[in-house]
Amino acid sequence: MLATDLLARRATLSRSVRLLSAFRFEQTDPDRFYGALAADTVALVADLWTGATGTGPHGLTLLDVGGGPGYFASAFTDAGVRYIGVEPDPREMHAAAPRTHRRAGSFVRASGTALPFEDASVDVCLSSNVAEHVADPWRLGEEMLRVTRPGGLAILSYTVWLGPFGGHEMGLSHYLGGRRAADRYARKHGHRPKNDYGSSLFAVSAAAGLRWAAGTGALIAAFPRYHPRWAWGLTRVPGLREFAVSNLVLVLQPSLEAGLQQVLLPPDRR
Template sequence: MRDPSLRRSAALFRAFLRERTDPGHCYRLLARDAADQIERYAPLRGAVVADVGGGSGYFTAEFRRRGARSWLFEPDTAELTAHGPPPEGAVLADGYLLPLADGAVDICFSSNVLEHVADPQTFLSELIRVTRPGGLIYVAFTNWFSPWGGHETAPWHYLGAERARARYRRRTGRAAKHTLGVNLFAVHIGRTLRQVRARDDIAVVTARSRYAPFLAEALPRLPGVREVATWNLLLILRRLP
């Protein structure tokens, strides 16, 4: 699957629309796409990978299929078992304090987790800590002002998080899964880019719109516009010696 391409973006978008009814298809496709992106910069075969916050293990399964020694670290038991038994060797662990030595992995992977942690800087620091010098850190997240920033309440989060939650309950008869300030946080692209670029232990390999079919690297360079148009920011970082 090429990155970027209109066909790729359309396939991912169709899969997202079916996430609730066919999560297996959605996450297997997303896992293959993420693996393709990683392999543009480093081989997965033979690599030691930490999949941090990887839910039910779709990403770990794909990385292992490509020859990586991948281990899933997930803090939520319900997420681990949401779509069946977790992968062998899955670890119940907090991303703020991973049970790994410094520099233990070749690739540290985190997909759509950053917007669910209250302290993104500490979380990123932990991903960097466990990655060896020369290794890669893959971090992708949905920023708050993205059209999908409110998750299941989007795009009504633009009118306020509480109003969006109230509307969701009226429409569905049930409470939204995510609550701003509890398990969903307003993470912004500009602030995140400034934070990672200020560090002296990593280099930014690419900062791009994860799903855009064109202008993928240009969009995150546009202040203001990037907070809406990027949708989901992908950062690939390299750990420096």
Template sequence: MLGPREGTVPPFRHTTARAWRLWRAFGVEQSDPARFYGLLARDSARHVASHLPGEGLRGQWVLDVGGGPGYFADAFEGAGARYTPLDSDVGELSGLGDLQPGTVIGSGMQLPFADGSFDVVYSSNVLEHVPEPWVMADEMVRVAKPGGLVFCSYTLWFGPWGGHETSPWHLVLGGHRARRRYERKHGHPPKNVYGESMFAAKAAPGIRWARSRTDVDVVSIAPRYLPRWTHWVLRIPLLREAVTWNLAIVLRKR
């Protein structure tokens, strides 16, 4: 349930209870994807809406770069948004069956849209899967309207889930050896292959990228899933790479 009527969402808060719910859900991503992606999608809609004035997502045209399963379409459309997913992988976009109407197949590093097309440009846990993440982030800013919101978050390599299904062995063995360990144990390679479809994303380059742009205002740079009282970790360079878990960068285009 997203709220008492279409287009409304419950207030968003970086609480400890929310962080605990998300942490538990990440543990069942493979075994119970409906629980994981459903919770994450509803949380995402609330998070984005918290940075929008007035009626939040109602009437906003949202581009989801790396849209993934249809849970996100349900959450954003349920909040009153017009939703356009883009992905390079049809299998990801068809996670709930048929493709969403208006689905676009393309590259996040070369978005097939005109400048200033969308009210909200959103991406969740995709930057760590592209070889040139800041090219993709540049493209997200390009297709946002003046005054539009850009929300991109990504999983940090040195965090507990940085290796995705190879976690936490990526921290001990490194990406390539953790991949080989996974193959030996499960008899097949991981879905997210280090060096091919997963890369070592870090907080520092993202913070530098956001602060270096002259065409945006930084709305927020914060640990996406952690409670607010932990956000001070971003001020400590090495600690933030290990503790932040997932970095959310929120910008408003000038």
């Protein structure tokens, strides 16, 4: 069971407004956007770890699937966490502004759906705003669970397609349909969107994530990432949650029993 007292205290309306306001700077001022997101993510992981284990996060090994240009790496390293980032696109690894970016942690170029790490090898496996960019997001989730040790945490946070931010830089036009929105963006700007529907952006629902997570037997919490605590109940309302939960956090904890079963399996069945 996950104790949510720390999360509840931090999940205030002012935090929600601050983070949601930063989204409009993702393209124009990435330092402002990713810096704020990184700091909040460190706090989120720390609260989840403390709530699940009763201990602090200092000294943990964290694998960040889709680590990007290094904002998260710096923030987690400063918090005393051993950071390992996985990023398939070398352009993303070097996208941070030179004046603020400093290399921290370790990075591996690889796909999140085929992680080059041993079973049960990290304390925390994190994926923040990545699943909606993967054609098979639950294969990503399974890989995250595989590399997380029993008693550790796999934290999968993703943008819900029908939420207000589902279209990313395409804005609310994604409600017209993903392909139509991407084509509209291309006509207006003269180039395809970075998050292009069908190739680098996919329609991932809240219901699908909750269904997958429940099926793993490891789900210990699910809540909207950027909402105040009093709005967390939206996650439990079918239909409404697809529009009202802009980003869904799934917190999974592999059990000691599952870890033992994994060890006892023959290599060709793991």
